[in-house]
Amino acid sequence: MLWEAVFITMVYQMAGDARHPAMGARMQTESVIAELSALLGERLSTAGAVRAEHGRNETYYPDTPPDAVAFPETTKEVSALLRICHAAGVPVTAYGAASSLEGQHLAVQGGISLDMRRMNRVLSVHPEDLNAVVQPGLTRIALNEALRATGMFFPVDPGADASLGGMAATRASGTTAVHYGTMRENVLALQAVMADGTVIRTGSAARKSSTGYDLTHLLIGSEGTLGILTELTLRLQGIPETIAAATCRFASVEDAVNCVIATIQSGVPMARIELVDEMMVKGFNAYADAGLPEMPHLFLEFHGGPAAVAEQTAAFEAIAAEFGAEGWRAADTVEGRNALWSLRHKAHYASAALARGKRIWPTDVCVPISALAEAVLQAQRDARALGLTCTIVGHVGDGNFHCAVCVDPADAEEMARSHRFTHALADTALRLGGTVSGEHGIGLGKQDFMDAEHGPALGWMRAVKRAFDPKGILNPGKLLPPEA
Amino acid sequence: MLWEAVFITMVYQMAGDARHPAMGARMQTESVIAELSALLGERLSTAGAVRAEHGRNETYYPDTPPDAVAFPETTKEVSALLRICHAAGVPVTAYGAASSLEGQHLAVQGGISLDMRRMNRVLSVHPEDLNAVVQPGLTRIALNEALRATGMFFPVDPGADASLGGMAATRASGTTAVHYGTMRENVLALQAVMADGTVIRTGSAARKSSTGYDLTHLLIGSEGTLGILTELTLRLQGIPETIAAATCRFASVEDAVNCVIATIQSGVPMARIELVDEMMVKGFNAYADAGLPEMPHLFLEFHGGPAAVAEQTAAFEAIAAEFGAEGWRAADTVEGRNALWSLRHKAHYASAALARGKRIWPTDVCVPISALAEAVLQAQRDARALGLTCTIVGHVGDGNFHCAVCVDPADAEEMARSHRFTHALADTALRLGGTVSGEHGIGLGKQDFMDAEHGPALGWMRAVKRAFDPKGILNPGKLLPPEA
Numbered sequence: 001m002l003w004e005a006v007f008i009t010m011v012y013q014m015a016g017d018a019r020h021p022a023m024g025a026r027m028q029t030e031s032v033i034a035e036l037s038a039l040l041g042e043r044l045s046t047a048g049a050v051r052a053e054h055g056r057n058e059t060y061y062p063d064t065p066p067d068a069v070a071f072p073e074t075t076k077e078v079s080a081l082l083r084i085c086h087a088a089g090v091p092v093t094a095y096g097a098a099s100s101l102e103g104q105h106l107a108v109q110g111g112i113s114l115d116m117r118r119m120n121r122v123l124s125v126h127p128e129d130l131n132a133v134v135q136p137g138l139t140r141i142a143l144n145e146a147l148r149a150t151g152m153f154f155p156v157d158p159g160a161d162a163s164l165g166g167m168a169a170t171r172a173s174g175t176t177a178v179h180y181g182t183m184r185e186n187v188l189a190l191q192a193v194m195a196d197g198t199v200i201r202t203g204s205a206a207r208k209s210s211t212g213y214d215l216t217h218l219l220i221g222s223e224g225t226l227g228i229l230t231e232l233t234l235r236l237q238g239i240p241e242t243i244a245a246a247t248c249r250f251a252s253v254e255d256a257v258n259c260v261i262a263t264i265q266s267g268v269p270m271a272r273i274e275l276v277d278e279m280m281v282k283g284f285n286a287y288a289d290a291g292l293p294e295m296p297h298l299f300l301e302f303h304g305g306p307a308a309v310a311e312q313t314a315a316f317e318a319i320a321a322e323f324g325a326e327g328w329r330a331a332d333t334v335e336g337r338n339a340l341w342s343l344r345h346k347a348h349y350a351s352a353a354l355a356r357g358k359r360i361w362p363t364d365v366c367v368p369i370s371a372l373a374e375a376v377l378q379a380q381r382d383a384r385a386l387g388l389t390c391t392i393v394g395h396v397g398d399g400n401f402h403c404a405v406c407v408d409p410a411d412a413e414e415m416a417r418s419h420r421f422t423h424a425l426a427d428t429a430l431r432l433g434g435t436v437s438g439e440h441g442i443g444l445g446k447q448d449f450m451d452a453e454h455g456p457a458l459g460w461m462r463a464v465k466r467a468f469d470p471k472g473i474l475n476p477g478k479l480l481p482p483e484a
Numbered sequence: 485m486l487w488e489a490v491f492i493t494m495v496y497q498m499a500g501d502a503r504h505p506a507m508g509a510r511m512q513t514e515s516v517i518a519e520l521s522a523l524l525g526e527r528l529s530t531a532g533a534v535r536a537e538h539g540r541n542e543t544y545y546p547d548t549p550p551d552a553v554a555f556p557e558t559t560k561e562v563s564a565l566l567r568i569c570h571a572a573g574v575p576v577t578a579y580g581a582a583s584s585l586e587g588q589h590l591a592v593q594g595g596i597s598l599d600m601r602r603m604n605r606v607l608s609v610h611p612e613d614l615n616a617v618v619q620p621g622l623t624r625i626a627l628n629e630a631l632r633a634t635g636m637f638f639p640v641d642p643g644a645d646a647s648l649g650g651m652a653a654t655r656a657s658g659t660t661a662v663h664y665g666t667m668r669e670n671v672l673a674l675q676a677v678m679a680d681g682t683v684i685r686t687g688s689a690a691r692k693s694s695t696g697y698d699l700t701h702l703l704i705g706s707e708g709t710l711g712i713l714t715e716l717t718l719r720l721q722g723i724p725e726t727i728a729a730a731t732c733r734f735a736s737v738e739d740a741v742n743c744v745i746a747t748i749q750s751g752v753p754m755a756r757i758e759l760v761d762e763m764m765v766k767g768f769n770a771y772a773d774a775g776l777p778e779m780p781h782l783f784l785e786f787h788g789g790p791a792a793v794a795e796q797t798a799a800f801e802a803i804a805a806e807f808g809a810e811g812w813r814a815a816d817t818v819e820g821r822n823a824l825w826s827l828r829h830k831a832h833y834a835s836a837a838l839a840r841g842k843r844i845w846p847t848d849v850c851v852p853i854s855a856l857a858e859a860v861l862q863a864q865r866d867a868r869a870l871g872l873t874c875t876i877v878g879h880v881g882d883g884n885f886h887c888a889v890c891v892d893p894a895d896a897e898e899m900a901r902s903h904r905f906t907h908a909l910a911d912t913a914l915r916l917g918g919t920v921s922g923e924h925g926i927g928l929g930k931q932d933f934m935d936a937e938h939g940p941a942l943g944w945m946r947a948v949k950r951a952f953d954p955k956g957i958l959n960p961g962k963l964l965p966p967e968a
Contacts, residue, residue, distance in 0.1 A: 128745055128854035171694040182692050184701075185669060200941040206850040207882040208666050209919035210655040210705055211926055211937055212963060213945045217668075217701035221694055238751035261612055267722035269753075269788075304753075305799065308792035315789065366690040370612035398691040435693035442695055453695055457684040460952065461697045467951040468944065479696060 029111065032090045033068045036112070039080055043071040043118075054095055054113040057103055058160075058348075060361045060409050060418075061444060066093065066107035073118045075191060075199055075230040082228065083197035085112060085473055093475045094224040096163030097139055100170055101362045102443025104223050108477040114228060116165055122146045123231065130236045131188060131205055136165020136229045143234075152236040155180035158439065159345045165229045170441040171221030175344065178264075178397030179271040179303065180237060182439070183220055190216050191231035195469040205233055218464065223441055224475040226468045240303035243271075244313060245331040245340050249295045251324055253277060253380070256296045257373040259323035260396045264369060268315045272301035273397040274344060277380065280391035283350035284343055293327065298396075299344055301337070344393070348404065351391040355406035363422040363445075365429035366400040366438030378428050379403055386417045400438030423448070447481035513595060516574045517552045520596070523564055527555040527602075538597040542644075542832075543585055544845045544893050544902075545928060550577065550591035557602045559675060559683055559714040566712065567681035569596060569957055577959045578708040580647030581623055584654055585846045586927025588707050592961045598712060600649055606630045607715065614720045615672060615689055620649020620713045627718075636720040639664035642923065643829045649713045654925040655705030659828065662748075662881030663755040663787065664721060666923070667704055674700050675715035679953040689717055702948065707925055708959040710952045724787035727755075728797055729815040729824050733779045735808055737761060737864070740780045741857040743807035744880045748853060752799045754881055756785035758828060761864065761876035767834035768827055777811065782880075783828055785821070828877070832888065835875040839890035847906040847929075849913035850884040850922030862912050863887055870901045884922030907932070931965035 036044045045051075046068045055065030072078045085092050091111030098105050107113050120137035127150055134143060141161045143154050156167060158174035166172075168190070173182035180186065189203030202215040219227055250256040256275055263270060276284070276297040284290040298320075302312045317328065331337045343350075352360050367375045376392060383390035383405070394401025403425060405418045426436040426449050436442075436449040450458055458480075465472075465480060520528045529535075530552045539549030556562045569576050575595030582589050591597050604621035611634055618627060625645045627638050640651060642658035650656075652674070657666035664670065673687030686699040703711055734740040740759055747754060760768070760781040768774040782804075786796045801812065815821045827834075836844050851859045860876060867874035867889070878885025887909060889902045910920040910933050920926075920933040934942055942964075949956075949964060 126852070126854065128749065129852040130749065131852075171692075171698075173692055177692065181669075184692070184698070185665075194944065198940050198943070200944060201939060202941050204917060204919050204937075205852040206884075206913075206918040206922065207853070208655075208657055208661065208668070208850055208884060208922050210921045210923050211919050211930065212705070212934060212942075213710070213948050214655075214668070214698075214701045214705055215941055215944055217698045218948075221696070221698055226697070238749060240751060265612065265614065265722060267724060304792065305795040307795040308788065311789040311791040366692055368610070368613040368615075368689040369691070370610065400690075400692060429690075433688060434690040435688050435695050437694045438690065438692050439694050446695065450696060453688075455685060456682050457686050457699055458696075459682070460678065460684060460699055463951040464697050464702075464948065467947040 028088045029067050029090050032084055032088045035084045036068065036070055036081060039084070040070055040072065040077065043073070045069045054115065055106065056098065057106060058099060059101055059103070060359055060407055060415070061103040061106060064106045064108050066113035067110045069113045069115055071115050071118050075193065078114070078193045078228055078230055079197045079199050081112070081114070082193050082195065086196045086471060089471050089473060091473050091476050092228070094165070094169065094228050096137060096166035097161060099160035099162045100166060100443065101440040102445045104170055104441060104443040104475070104478060105166070106444070108444065116163065119230065125150060126205070127152065129205055130238070131233055132236055133231060133233050134164055135231060136163060138164050140164060140167065147236065151239055153239055154186070154234055155237050156183055156186050159347070164232055164234065168220050168229055168232055169222065169224050171439070173395065173398070173439045175272045175274055175395060177395055178273055179269060184217060186235045187216060187220055187232055188235055189233035190219055190229055192219055192227035192229050194227045195471065195474050203233065221441070223443060223479045225465060225479050226474065242306045242309040243301065243303055243337065244309050245301045245337040246313070246329060247297055247299050247340065248320055248325040248328045249293055249297045251295065253296045253376050254373045255323045256298055257376060257396060259298065259320050259325065261369055261372070262319050262322070263316055264397055266315065266319060268312050269304070270300065270397055271303040272299065274299040275376070275392070275394040275396040275401065276344070277376070277392035279354070280347060280350070280393050283354050283391050287350035287353035288343055288346060290343055299340060347391065347393045351404035351406065354391065355389050358406040358408050361405040361407045361418045361422065362402060362440065363405070363425060364400060364402040364438050364440045365425055365434055365436055366398060367429050367432045367434030369399040371432035371434065372396060372399050375428055375432055375434070376401060379425050382421055382424050386421050388417060388421055390421070395438070398438065399434065442479045444478060447479070450481050512572045513551050513574050516568055516572045516596070519568045520552065520554055520565060523568070524554055524556065524561065527557070529553045538579055538599065539590065540582070541587055541590060542583060543587070544843055544891060544899070545587040545590060548590045548592050550597035551594045553597045553599050555599050555602050559677065562598070562677045562712055562714055563681045563683050565596070565598070566677050566679065570680045570955060573955050573957060575957050575960050576712070578649070578653065578712050580621060580650035581645060583644035583646045584650060584927065585924040586929045588654055588925060588927040588959070588962060589650070590928070592928065600647065603714065609634060610689070611636065613689055614722070615717055616720055617715060617717050618648055619715060620647060622648050624648060624651065631720065635723055637723055638670070638718055639721050640667055640670050643831070648716055648718065652704050652713055652716055653706065653708050655923065657879065657882070657923045659756045659758055659879060661879055662757055663753060668701060670719045671700060671704055671716055672719055673717035674703055674713055676703055676711035676713050678711045679955065679958050687717065705925070707927060707963045709949060709963050710958065726790045726793040727785065727787055727821065728793050729785045729821040730797070730813060731781055731783050731824065732804055732809040732812045733777055733781045735779065737780045737860050738857045739807045740782055741860060741880060743782065743804050743809065745853055745856070746803050746806070747800055748881055750799065750803060752796050754784065755787040756783065757881040758783040759860070759876070759878040759880040759885065760828070761860070763838070764831060764834070764875035764877050767831070767838050767875050771834035771837035772827055772830060774827055783824060831875065831877045835888035835890065838875065839873050842890040842892050845889040845891045845902045845906065846886060846924065847889070847909060848884060848886040848922050848924045849909055849918060849920055850882060851913050851916045851918030853883040855916035855918065856880060856883050859912055859916055859918070860885060863909050866905055866908050870905050872901060872905055874905070879922070882922065883918065926963045928962065931963070934965050
């Protein structure tokens with residue numbers, strides 16, 4: 001079909017643009033690279049292998065190496081770099097753990113890949129205030145390791161060991177968001193370098209504030225298109241006295257989801273409540289020999305004092321029984337819990353295990369919880385109708401779920417069917433009053449839906465972009481669709 | 485002192501500007517009033533009594549009646565009104581319950597007061613999704629009355645029966661924010677009319693989203709300077725199975741605050757934890773015959789299942805004992821709880837009772853919790869040194885506290901001392917890494933601190949304002965300080 005061919009062509013062209021810019025742009029870029037070399041020395045690289053590494057991604061987007069890769073070590077260097085690139089109009093795309101799922105870190109219009117991984121320190125930890133100040137290149141697992149002796153942890157857990165700057169930039173969330181919130185609720189303050197090199201601070205270590213426009217939340221989720229994050233003040237949580245995990249299974253996705261709705265409504269403060277559909281269970285069995293019956297499951301976790309956890313568990317079990325839950329398996333030990341969540345976190349590879357040699361086209365949507373069963377069932381029907389192998393896991397307490405479609409990027413016809421599937425899923429989410437992404441973001445892949453989801457508000461997003469980055473040097477080609 | 489005289493003059497001049505605009509502006513305003521009369525009929529009023537009502541406020545700002553008051557009933561009317569005012573460059577200032585504490589609803593540059601109280605309907609309630617769609621003129625108490633039969637409630641409670649639109653516009657919070665969050669965490673989606681009359685929708689009924697710039701949070705806290713809110717989708721909570729309240733007292737503010745810090749750190753999920761200083765207790769005794777020993781108190785509430793609440797209460801009591809808490813009084817019945825919180829909500833009038841015939845100059849700041857004792861003690865010392873009667877109550881779980889200074893607005897010298905006090909308090913908050921307002925906002929009174937608190941970020945706030953409201957018609961004279 002024409003529009004699918006156009007899409008595939010477009011994605012490849014975005015890569016092509018970076019490699020064959022107009023002659024004038026190329027000269028600009030070369031002179032910027034010379035200036036940046038003077039600034040950063042060996043920490044500015046144009047080596048083919050380094051550029052190639054920064055052009056790769058975990059999903060189906062074609063490789064798009066940048067013109068050069070910068071490895072800044074200080075905010076001052078980031079600021080100097082942006083001043084240079086701003087003057088010359090050369091694109092700058094931030095790069096962290098490269099775990100983004102909509103190509104956010106790919107320099108699709110060439111220019112500089114700004115690798116933040118050397119800015120990966122914990123700058124300070126404040127146990128009395130339950131916060132920590134970190135650099136953006138630090139990963140969430142490294143942060144939690146650094147916090148081990150403090151009795152605190154950082155709860156946002158998107159599965160991948162993402163960089164915290166990248167997590168903020170894409171408004172990431174994950175399995176614990178139902179209880180602890182997403183990056184939106186867990187970033188107190190930011191330091192950012194704006195397009196022209198100005199360094200700003202937004203927010204403070206105070207828990208709340210009513211003093212002016214909320215630039216912190218404007219930067220969170222902006223995918224590096226409004227500013228480069230160089231420091232984050234993150235809320236921490238005390239490690240709960242008691243943590244209990246469990247799984248159970250249901251005869252249908254509908255029963256599982258209706259159990260979730262009843263649980264959320266009843267106010268049981270679930271720490272995690274994850275749906276795993278029958279196809280995903282098949283993947284876990286194939287990849288990790290999980291030995292689970294191939295039926296929809298819920299993976300659960302409860303946090304609190306021992307009495308509270310016992311009470312919550314009993315309340316959930318009573319609700320689950322009403323929806324026909326079976327096979328209750330408690331994971332009371334640390335090892336049991338770790339095994340359970342490590343299985344859940346292998347969803348990506350377990351999905352791939354269902355179709356060896358293929359790659360995963362991951363996508364996610366989020367709907368009002370009342371529409372969740374309908375959305376999941378529609379996704380399963382669409383995948384079957386299109387002949388696609390597709391697993392579903394979901395942060396169902398938030399109404400958010402992921403589909404992982406097994407694809408061969410070289411098979412244009414299968415790619416077209418996958419594209420049709422993800423677009424139908426996004427349409428379903430919008431029809432049900434939801435959003436085309438709960439946590440992966442827009443990046444390259446979902447710009448087509450910005451108008452349908454936001455309508456006239458899109459004009460105000462463009463106004464923000466023009467005001468903050470009039471030359472369009474920050475991660476160009478992402479988030480906002482090209483103007484008609 | 486010069487700067488204090490300048491301040492007092494400035495506040496009165498802001499009122500004066502509205503009354504004696506330049507001749508050209510006056511003609512513009514008159515022609516706009518004629519157009520709006522054609523649009524709204526009798527719902528556009530220039531009657532002196534109506535204008536006077538809309539020029540009053542609860543605190544010390546001088547009366548500033550608008551040129552006319554509009555009473556729209558639909559979003560379409562708000563849009564048409566803004567198109568007219570935008571074309572003529574006439575100011576529009578939204579008006580709700582007039583309970584804002586920094587003069588946010590005062591039309592200090594004249595023009596139209598947009599009274600939203602006729603847009604006060606609950607448009608829909610969605611129990612399965614725990615949300616409700618409401619109009620901005622609805623008050624929080626009216627919403628909770630409408631929800632009574634549903635088993636759900638809206639938790640944000642700033643004390644006053646504020647309008648929900650106003651609460652969103654000023655990023656209000658209150659006693660339950662420590663558990664349920666502020667308006668920032670409890671507004672899922674908005675409909676807003678922008679300066680030029682365009683109607684936009686931001687967010688959705690889905691719990692989270694990663695699709696583009698967070699315009700919802702940009703509008704929350706913008707004090708009507710970026711757009712007029714015409715519809716809000718609010719998160720609701722299930723009414724907890726068990727609610728228990730209590731009070732206890734401490735030998736010093738320091739002991740009380742250190743008890744709070746230890747409690748928050750230990751992860752006890754407090755639903756409310758409020759500090760009441762010895763002067764405030766004196767006010768409660770004078771105003772409501774509360775019969776409390778004149779020592780610092782904590783007012784507490786616990787929400788959850790019965791076992792969880794018992795466990796939390798015991799955990800708190802054990803921590804409180806370490807800090808020398810005495811006089812534990814549980815309020816287990818609904819009546820007991822209501823009496824306790826009704827007393828707390830009378831803080832404004834109880835403060836006034838300490839100095840009959842005076843008005844209250846309310847102010848608030850928010851600091852990292854570790855700095856809370858220092859900030860509160862400094863405020864008490866400053867008030868004493870300046871010879872001011874001042875009570876302190878605080879949402880101390882968030883590090884946020886209020887001072888209510890008793891003033892006679894006709895006593896310029898006392899007003900100058902009060903001004904010195906509130907400015908010293910704001911300086912203290914900034915010195916301790918906090919913010920000059922946790923929940924009252926900037927409005928007229930705290931613009932002086934915007935540069936000190938935000939530094940270069942203030943430039944980006946101005947950029948947002950210019951992009952959204954280039955003619956400066958939305959609540960001019962608020963939030964952003966005049967450009968130098």
